[in-house]
Amino acid sequence: MPDSDSFTIEPSSSGRMLCGGCVPDGVCRLGVEPRDGMWFDVTCPRHWQGGPGVAHGGWIAAAFDDVLNTAALRTEPRMVTKSLSVEYLRPVPVDRKLAVLARIERHEGREWTVSARMTLGADTLATAHAELRTRRPDHYSRHEHWLAGLPLPTNEN
Numbered sequence: 001m002p003d004s005d006s007f008t009i010e011p012s013s014s015g016r017m018l019c020g021g022c023v024p025d026g027v028c029r030l031g032v033e034p035r036d037g038m039w040f041d042v043t044c045p046r047h048w049q050g051g052p053g054v055a056h057g058g059w060i061a062a063a064f065d066d067v068l069n070t071a072a073l074r075t076e077p078r079m080v081t082k083s084l085s086v087e088y089l090r091p092v093p094v095d096r097k098l099a100v101l102a103r104i105e106r107h108e109g110r111e112w113t114v115s116a117r118m119t120l121g122a123d124t125l126a127t128a129h130a131e132l133r134t135r136r137p138d139h140y141s142r143h144e145h146w147l148a149g150l151p152l153p154t155n156e157n
């Protein structure tokens with residue numbers, strides 16, 4: 001059985017850093033593309049539309065989660081998100097290239113505090129703050145052990 005705790009996000013065959021679900025496609029299905037430094041281009045795919053022509057808030061949170069972890073992954077390849085808060089300031093259009101600027105506010109030991117701002121032109125559409133953690137060495141194995149100890153699911157609730 002592969003050791004789940006050896007998992008790190010590595011560049012895929014396309015050269016892009018991708019999380020596990022996107023590796024087979026070679027592209028980020030959330031529409032996040034690293035640009036220079038802490039800048040990212042993000043485009044909400046139309047299938048993540050929440051209202052007419054505007055992004056679902058869950059996509060905005062997921063895009064921030066991806067950007068914020070990618071920013072920290074440049075220093076530490078084993079990250080998890082502890083908390084994420086998003087302020088939704090304006091509707092976010094789908095199919096429009098937006099800019100996100102990430103910032104590492106604090107990094108001490110396993111603890112990271114990060115933030116980001118999503119903009120279109122001069123307007124800020126949303127902001128995010130998150131606490132990240134460097135994973136403990138047994139993070140996934142501990143999870144698997146806990147899951148294996150649960151009763152098997154049945155069709156009855």
Ligand SMILES: CCCCCCCCCC(=O)SCCNC(=O)CCNC(=O)[C@H](O)C(C)(C)COP(=O)(O)OP(=O)(O)OC[C@H]1O[C@@H](n2cnc3c(N)ncnc32)[C@H](O)[C@@H]1OP(=O)(O)O
Nearest residue numbers: 009017018019065066069070080081082133139140142143
């Ligand atoms: C380029 C592409 C880049 C893509 C990046 C995408 C990245 C996406 C990143 C994510 O979204 S990660 C998924 C969402 N996040 C999680 O699943 C994290 C779930 N939460 C935890 O595992 C823990 O709460 C956490 C590691 C965040 C806790 O860290 P802390 O430093 O605050 O605390 P600590 O490690 O001391 O543990 C606090 C409590 O959690 C327990 N704990 C920690 N790790 C655990 C674990 N692995 N399994 C079970 N329990 C765990 C720990 O025992 C303890 O329990 P008690 O309060 O009862 O003492």
